[in-house]
Amino acid sequence: MTIKKRISITSPHNEQVKRWKKLNTRKGRAQERALLIEGEHLLLEAARASAQFEAVLVNRDKEEVYQRIKGELPPDAPVYELAPAVFAALVDTETPQGLAAVITAPVWPRDVWLDKDGDLTVLLLDAVQDPGNLGTIIRTAQAAGVDSILLGKGTVDPFNAKVVRSAMGALFRMPLIQIDLAEAIPMLQSRGVTVVNASPHAGTHHFDYAFPARVALLLGNEGRGVDEKYLPLVDADVTIPMPGGTESLNVSITGAILLYERIRQHFQAR
Structure with a gap:
């Protein structure tokens, strides 16, 4: 499986960043049928549950967190290296770990x-x-x-x-x-x-x-x-x-x- 090239984002006005910010609202999650998850544990749990990764987001100042678990994440998921301020604006924790992901929202058969x-x-x-x-x-x-x-x-x-x-x-x-x-x-x-x-x-x-x-x-x-x-x-x-x-x-x-x-x-x- 091909490993995709890492993409660098430094502007909060980037179109991808704007889309990801929408995932902080219920309406945005429903429209995009995706959610933003944060932290090493949740990314690993999502990967083990075979969740579909749309993007892996890495704070460029906390590269070591990504390096520690990247072998357990889907190798074909696009990886985005974000400027610290851009990353911080996306997540809602006070002390972010520096690693997040956008995954397709789980859907279960209604019956x-x-x-x-x-x-x-x-x-x-x-x-x-x-x-x-x-x-x-x-x-x-x-x-x-x-x-x-x-x-x-x-x-x-x-x-x-x-x-x-x-x-x-x-x-x-x-x-x-x-x-x-x-x-x-x-x-x-x-x-x-x-x-x-x-x-x-x-x-x-x-x-x-x-x-x-x-x-x-x-x-x-x-x-x-x-x-x-x-x-x-x-x-x-x-x-x-x-x-x-x-x-x-x-x-x-x-x-x-x-x-x-x-x-x-x-x-x-x-």
């Missing part, structure tokens, strides 16, 4: 979450708005073997830079489908999937509930929880006991507790 027989775990997210929460949920979901995550209306863009950083590479492997949950829930149920909602008002503790083999866990907005319009659609409600008196838990923590209780039950039944 990937419906095609699997047997055991199935799906997360349904209703308007989760904090990027750090969504990134943590994605990372935890991959660790817990979740099959896919359905992003309901009002959920933060999964390709937001803070989401990408928080997900720590899981974003490139976890199927993420944007869909109306009012449409998705009945479709899941028609395929034998039980929809479970975490509610502070439920009468069953999460560790007393026998999670079925095919389950979808519904997690709500940080402020209001799950929208009331979805509550009549769910099959079961569980509560996480909080003897310390805390009113509620962070949504990413709630998701992790439920997922790992499901895993505990699975291993206990073996």
Whole structure:
């Protein structure tokens, strides 16, 4: 495979730079169908997940970072050497590592979450708005073997830079489908999937509930929880006991507790 020649860019008015800057907005990412990722770890994770690299961006003053990992990046990806000021204007971290990339946004088949027989775990997210929460949920979901995550209306863009950083590479492997949950829930149920909602008002503790083999866990907005319009659609409600008196838990923590209780039950039944 031919290694492409490195291209030097010193002007912030360069047309490529203007295009890359658009990737810092949701609209720009949608239009370009691409996202900007930053840092050695994320580039390596993207490469290991066979992401399509459109460009590798190197701060010319931090060449050593690129040299350290270039052998693990796609050899045919165009490499751009950027002046430090140009590079800094593209990324949103306070102390950039000096290495970034533009990759094609991952696209998953819309019905990937419906095609699997047997055991199935799906997360349904209703308007989760904090990027750090969504990134943590994605990372935890991959660790817990979740099959896919359905992003309901009002959920933060999964390709937001803070989401990408928080997900720590899981974003490139976890199927993420944007869909109306009012449409998705009945479709899941028609395929034998039980929809479970975490509610502070439920009468069953999460560790007393026998999670079925095919389950979808519904997690709500940080402020209001799950929208009331979805509550009549769910099959079961569980509560996480909080003897310390805390009113509620962070949504990413709630998701992790439920997922790992499901895993505990699975291993206990073996």
